[in-house]
Amino acid sequence: MKTQVAIIGAGPSGLLLGQLLHRCGIDNVILERHTPEYVLGRVRAGVLEYGFVDLMREAGVSARMDADGLEHTGFTLAFQGDRHRVDMHGLTGKSVLVYGQTEVTHDLMDARRESGAPIYYEATDVQLHDFLEGDKPRVTFQHEGKQHVLECDYIAGCDGFHGVSRKSAPQDKIHNFERVYPFGWLGLLTETPPVEDELIYVHNPRGFALCSMRSHTRSRYYIQCSLAEHVEDWSDDRFWTELSARLPEDVAGKLQTGPSFEKSIAPLRSFVAEPMRFGRMFLVGDAAHIVPPTGAKGLNLASSDVYTLYHALRGAYHENRPELLDRYSEICLRRIWKAERFSWWMTSLLHTFDEGGFNQRIQKAEQDYYTSTQAGLMTIAENYVGLPYEPVV
Structure with a gap:
């Protein structure tokens, strides 16, 4: 079996890359370990930057x-009710789109x-071979009881934080940077x-809270919780009571409660792996970086x-410019670290710490400054709508 690009992982990043490549005539095969x-069934975020929206349209x-x-x-x-x-x-001329990742x-x-x-x-048993040297990497895998060998030009590792792609990189060549936060988010849909x-x-x-949504009739709410908590300990009634206690009074008074159909606790971490290219294998998305969800990044x-x-x-394929691939990691990491900074900052601004x-x-001064000055509000707005994509030239 042969293709030009082997894509590991059929989450949004792998599927979107595959769709874009297919539309411009670059053959690709996607391998996904799950059904x-x-x-x-994975419930994730739903705030899309304008750059992501434009890319979906291009696809x-x-x-x-x-x-x-x-x-x-x-x-x-909202800080202490204000x-x-x-x-x-108004600040940037741009907006975001709320559309669930499941729908994407x-x-x-x-x-x-x-x-x-x-x-x-x-x-299953996906393994990456010969991507560090030479020009003919291979991916071996099992499917429906048969062993397969996929020969390709390049491998895109879109298989998430726990996937095989980052694990296949030589561990003496990869540098991981991580911060684990001492709390999680309990989410209810x-x-x-x-x-x-x-x-x-x-x-x-009492802790951070977020009122979000997926549509005009479907809401997503979050509250900060201890990592020692268990979902089973949180009845719907307990969740609604705690959420209401954290919201401004006028918001709590309008809250419509109801039974949940999904409830989970997510730990928060910041993580970046450098570099993101190893020979002919490229790390994409969560395979290379994780951000706390506070900044919707x-x-x-x-x-x-x-x-x-x-x-x-x-x-590389259409213009005979393979040297553009040499810039992949540095271009991505410039934007990644800025998004990591914003997500860390939003997390620090909004959560309750035992400090x-x-x-x-200092936290209160940050809250006051960024919400009382035009410069502060502009900084929040331009980061939230998304920094522009850097051209690949």
Whole structure:
């Protein structure tokens, strides 16, 4: 079996890269270790930067997103009950789109199926070979009881934090940078209308809270919790009571509660692996970096990696400029570290830490400065809507 690009992982980044390459005539095969149902069952974020939205349109998979996505021109920060709206569009001329990652994945899966391009679900024992030297890497895998060998020109590792791609890189050549936060997010998904039309980020002495949504009738709420907590200990009633206690009074008074159909606890971490290229293998998305969800950057950061690799591969194949691939890691990492900084900063700004009085005063000063000055609000807005993608030239 032969192809030009072997893509490991059928999450949004692998599917989007595959769709973009297919549309420009670059053959690719996607290998995914899980079933389609498992992939679609992963509940993730739903705030899309304008750059991601544009890339979905370029990939020809934006019809449902454009019809059902909710354009947001601002969001609210609430500190000790005081509310401050960040007017993203007024400050930057740009906005974000609320459209669930599950829906993005669904659209990309449909496009892959309609294109007829190869994708192997439940591909097991995936191993990467000969990508560090030479020009003929291989991927071996098991599928439906048979052993397969996939010969390719390049490998795109889009298989997430726990995938085989980063593990296959020579460990003496890769450098990992990590910060683990001492709390998690307890999230609840419910078929109730959002409490407001825009997101609300809340800092409260009891802990952080977030009012988000997936549609006009589906809401997603989060509260900061201890990593020692268990989902089973949180009934819906307990969750709603705690959420209400953290929200500003006027917001809590409008909150519509109801039964949850998904509830989970996610730990928070910041993680970056450098470099992101090893010979003819490239790390993409969560395989190379993780951000805490506070800044809504996880999926969006993966899409900028896809943008960079797609344009570098297109230049290599269509313009005979393989040297563009040499710039992949440095271009991606410039944007990644800026997004890591913003996500770390938002996390530091909004969460409750078990720290002394000095750090608490610094946190309050940060909250006051960034919400009371035009420069502060502009900094938040331009980072939240997404920094521009760097051209691959």
